[in-house]
Amino acid sequence: MPLTQEERTAYLALSHLFLDNEMDDIDFRAIVHRLSGVHISITRMEYMLRHHLFPLLFMNFFLTIAADAFDEEWLIDKIEARVSSPPWFMMKALEAVVWYALSETVKPDWEELKQRLANRRLAAQPMPHPPTDKATPGSPSSLTRRR
Numbered sequence: 001m002p003l004t005q006e007e008r009t010a011y012l013a014l015s016h017l018f019l020d021n022e023m024d025d026i027d028f029r030a031i032v033h034r035l036s037g038v039h040i041s042i043t044r045m046e047y048m049l050r051h052h053l054f055p056l057l058f059m060n061f062f063l064t065i066a067a068d069a070f071d072e073e074w075l076i077d078k079i080e081a082r083v084s085s086p087p088w089f090m091m092k093a094l095e096a097v098v099w100y101a102l103s104e105t106v107k108p109d110w111e112e113l114k115q116r117l118a119n120r121r122l123a124a125q126p127m128p129h130p131p132t133d134k135a136t137p138g139s140p141s142s143l144t145r146r147r
Helices: 005-018 025-036 042-062 072-084 089-105 107-124
Strands: none
Touching: 005 025, 005 042, 005 072, 005 107, 025 107, 042 072, 042 089, 042 107, 089 107
16 A cells, blocks of 8 residues: 555654664654654654664664664665554564553654654644634624623
């Protein structure tokens, strides 16, 4: 099952949480910038991270391979394979155990990224117009009965 362009962007941006380096402010800003134009909920991104990226990339925390990014086509191919043919029950159970045991390798950075992304999305929302004192025709306050 092919991924949408937004899903590809989200997966590739989130994969940076699995690189063998310490995340700093510049890294977080770069990822938030890439994700700010993606119309995928943070909850959905968390699912993508947990169920698709983590099983593929968690071993990177235990290997000493200097890289700036994962091979995009390799990663997208692996994710598309997982999405189109989800792991069978026993593999899901094993992945759940691995997540429980090793999720702290990625959770702190994910929580930081999630907060920054939520703040960015909130700041990008248009401000509501303040209420006016005058009732406009058809508004609830203009439709009240006069006694």
